[in-house]
Amino acid sequence: LCLHYRDFIPGVAIAANIIQEGFHKSRKVIVVVSQHFIQSRWCIFEYEIAQTWQFLRSHAGIIFIVLQKLEKSLLRQQVELYRLLSRNTYLEWEDSVLGRHIFW
Numbered sequence: 001l002c003l004h005y006r007d008f009i010p011g012v013a014i015a016a017n018i019i020q021e022g023f024h025k026s027r028k029v030i031v032v033v034s035q036h037f038i039q040s041r042w043c044i045f046e047y048e049i050a051q052t053w054q055f056l057r058s059h060a061g062i063i064f065i066v067l068q069k070l071e072k073s074l075l076r077q078q079v080e081l082y083r084l085l086s087r088n089t090y091l092e093w094e095d096s097v098l099g100r101h102i103f104w
Contacts, residue, residue: 002026018046023053027061033081033090034067038074047081064090 002025008017023029029050037043054061064085075082093103 014042015045019049022046023049029053029062030065031062032065032067033070033085035070035074037067038070038078038081044078047078051080064088066090066092068093 002022004017007021008014009021012020031037031047031050037047050062066085072082075085091103093099
């Protein structure tokens with residue numbers, strides 16, 4: 001698990017840390033889709049890097065978790081993400097006893 005406060009090297013550009021420490025050393029990437037994720041430029045940047053990483057490695061390396069129900073208009077702002085979630089299986093978090101049980 002790559003955590004920026006633990007794994008990023010001080011003095012190195014954030015983008016370089018994301019690529020070197022986040023993706024080059026990872027076997028899988030977990031994308032937690034939420035309203036905050038869609039509105040964050042850094043999250044979208046990391047997601048786009050993950051897509052490139054997956055393409056270059058030629059295997060499925062991204063696991064999607066939808067944290068909350070999102071308005072389709074908000075989700076459509078990220079066209080490729082919208083397409084991927086429409087075509088692929090993803091995990092969905094529901095904050096209830098049954099929902100958490102199904103998730104895990």
